[in-house]
Amino acid sequence: MTTTSDPASPPATGRRRLLELVADHLLAHGASDLSLSELARAVGSNNRMLLYYFGSKEEVLQQATLVAFERFPILEGALRRLRTDDGALRDRLLRVWADIAHPDNRPFLALFFQAFGVALYHPERNAELFQRLGGEWVAEVQQALEAEAVPADRARVLATQLVTAWRGLQVSLLAGAPRDLLDASYADLVDRLLPVEK
Secondary structure, three states: OOOOOOOOOOOHHHHHHHHHHHHHHHHHHOOOOOOHHHHHHHOOOOHHHHHHHHOOHHHHHHHHHHHHHOOOHHHHOHHHHHHHOOOOHHHHHHHHHHHHOOHHHHHHHHHHHHHHHHHHOOHHHOHHHHHHHHHHHHHHHHHHHHOOOOOHHHHHHHHHHHHHHHHHHHHHHHOOOOHHHHHHHHHHHHHHHOOOOO
């Protein structure tokens, strides 16, 4: 945590306030390729202040997207519940998709994919974001599978398949595919991937 005794570190309260404002703006208007100046004006700030707190436009967008994520508790807790809830692994995996696809999460899902699309135009500036997207969920799902006695190598493959499926299902959901068809497709995939439960 930053302190006022460290003049090189921006105060946490001002930084958080700006992140909340940027998150508000992104959820309301999306993450189209705004200039830093446009973004600063939209939240009542200026370029210099945003750069002071975040260093770059890419960093403020990434950090604000994480703040926005915190506002969607059903989505934010989906993987935690996979690891901690009782019940059969199959049922918990189906619950993850149900949590992700909950209608309340639609604004964040739209923001996530728009921000991801914008980031693709500047991969050299967004390496950390891509690393997070490619690894964090996979690692968490792998841990949940290993806790069910799935061997580590197999758990890594299954986790990658499941996370990849969730990403594709989210895109289809946002594009208007029928929810019941997506649910049935995912359930079929889970049944094909999982070892038979005794």
